Amino acid sequence: MNKTELIDHIAQQADISKAAAGRxxxxxxxxxxxTLKKGGSVTLVGFGTFAVGKRTARTGRNPRTGAAIKIKAAKVPKFRPGKALKDALN
Structure with a gap:
């Protein structure tokens, strides 16, 4: 499902226009x-939690040349599914 299909689904389920669903x-x-940019987390009960993780700096290898390269530390978004979502899939 892409964003357009999700907007169509929201519009149909909530009985609102596609423009309102898109907004x-x-x-x-x-x-x-x-919220993630500020370092917080977003919890949607039954769905899951969006949070920010930290990836430390490390040394990697260029697959083409085999040369060692430095990879900078980074903040990465993480998603941890909730129990209800896990149960819905199994």
Missing amino acids: ALDAVIGGVKG
């Missing part, structure tokens, strides 16, 4: 991004 989805995504 709602963009607002949710923006809220999650903003």
Whole structure:
């Protein structure tokens, strides 16, 4: 499912226009991004938790040349599914 299909699904299930569903989805995504950017986490009970993880700096290898390269430390988004989501899949 891509973003357009998700917007169509939201519009149909909530009985709202596609434009309103698109704005709602963009607002949710923006809220999650903003909170993660500040270092917080977003918990949606029954669905899961979005959080920020830290990846330390490390040495890697260029697969083409085999030369060692330095990979910078980075913050990465992580998602931990909730129990209800896990149960729905099994």
